[in-house]
Amino acid sequence: MARAATTADAFNAIAEARRRQILDLLATGERDVTDLVAALELAQPLVSKHLRVLREVGLVEVREDGRHRRYRLNAASLKPVSDWLRNYERLWSARLDRLEDVLQELKETEPER
Amino acid sequence: MTAPTSSGAAVVTLPTDSQILITREFAAPSQLVFRAWTTPDLIRRWWHANRGEVTVAEVDLRVGGRWRFVQVTPDGFEVAFSGEYREIVPGQRLVWSEIYERMPDAPALQTMTLTERDGRTGMTILGEYGSRQVRDAVLESGMEAGMQDALSLLERVAVSEH
Numbered sequence: 001m002a003r004a005a006t007t008a009d010a011f012n013a014i015a016e017a018r019r020r021q022i023l024d025l026l027a028t029g030e031r032d033v034t035d036l037v038a039a040l041e042l043a044q045p046l047v048s049k050h051l052r053v054l055r056e057v058g059l060v061e062v063r064e065d066g067r068h069r070r071y072r073l074n075a076a077s078l079k080p081v082s083d084w085l086r087n088y089e090r091l092w093s094a095r096l097d098r099l100e101d102v103l104q105e106l107k108e109t110e111p112e113r
Numbered sequence: 114m115t116a117p118t119s120s121g122a123a124v125v126t127l128p129t130d131s132q133i134l135i136t137r138e139f140a141a142p143s144q145l146v147f148r149a150w151t152t153p154d155l156i157r158r159w160w161h162a163n164r165g166e167v168t169v170a171e172v173d174l175r176v177g178g179r180w181r182f183v184q185v186t187p188d189g190f191e192v193a194f195s196g197e198y199r200e201i202v203p204g205q206r207l208v209w210s211e212i213y214e215r216m217p218d219a220p221a222l223q224t225m226t227l228t229e230r231d232g233r234t235g236m237t238i239l240g241e242y243g244s245r246q247v248r249d250a251v252l253e254s255g256m257e258a259g260m261q262d263a264l265s266l267l268e269r270v271a272v273s274e275h
Binding site (some may be wrong): 011015017058084085087088089091092093094095096098099100101102104106107111 | 133139145150155158161
């Protein structure tokens with residue numbers, strides 16, 4: 001079952017390296033746009049555009065704090081991405097567990113190489 | 114004290130947009146790991162990943178030599194991979210090209226390294242897929258295999274209920 005090929009899902013949002021950088025920064029705590037502009041050394045409109053994409057798919061949430069808008073990571077929305085990867089990991093874990101079984105058997109049958 | 118035989122699960126990471134990295138440690142010397150990886154009778158015993166059986170394991174272990182592995186899942190889904198060996202350093206390194214035969218226009222390059230320490234072997238398998246699209250399709254094929262697994266299990270349960 002392939003995932004739906006929409007343009008507005010978490011998979012697409014994290015496909016962009018700058019957006020992953022923003023998520024990394026937000027993973028350490030709330031930031032406002034000024035913080036992100038300084039950390040990324042990008043023009044503010046570009047940072048705002050990336051933030052908009054991340055908000056649309058729910059990866060990032062915003063909170064009004066006086067005159068500031070504080071952005072934070074919504075880690076729960078990354079779960080579909082991690083589930084997707086974990087499936088592939090399960091396949092390889094099972095495969096390499098069986099390889100380990102074969103190795104242990106080989107070690108027993110020929111202890112002195 | 115003996116070394117633990119269980120060495121932990123495989124870990125999959127995505128170093129770049131076009132790569133998949135698999136790492137795992139084994140409680141065995143690297144020459145043995147290399148042998149199990151490149152000997153057809155041994156490949157048949159682990160490649161299946163608990164999902165059906167390996168029906169073809171062909172290995173021509175020479176630079177430029179071909180390889181082909183075919184696995185059939187319990188519900189009859191055939192999964193075939195093939196390619197050729199590019200670099201062979203027994204016990205240390207193996208590089209091969211790889212295609213998933215359902216996506217023949219998307220070749221990958223796989224590099225396996227083995228590092229032995231105190232009788233244990235660290236394995237890395239770095240897959241280079243050329244683009245994020247192909248890389249992601251490969252990750253999805255893992256998901257498909259997982260789904261196949263779940264579906265065939267459901268089917269068995271459903272059949273036994275009647």
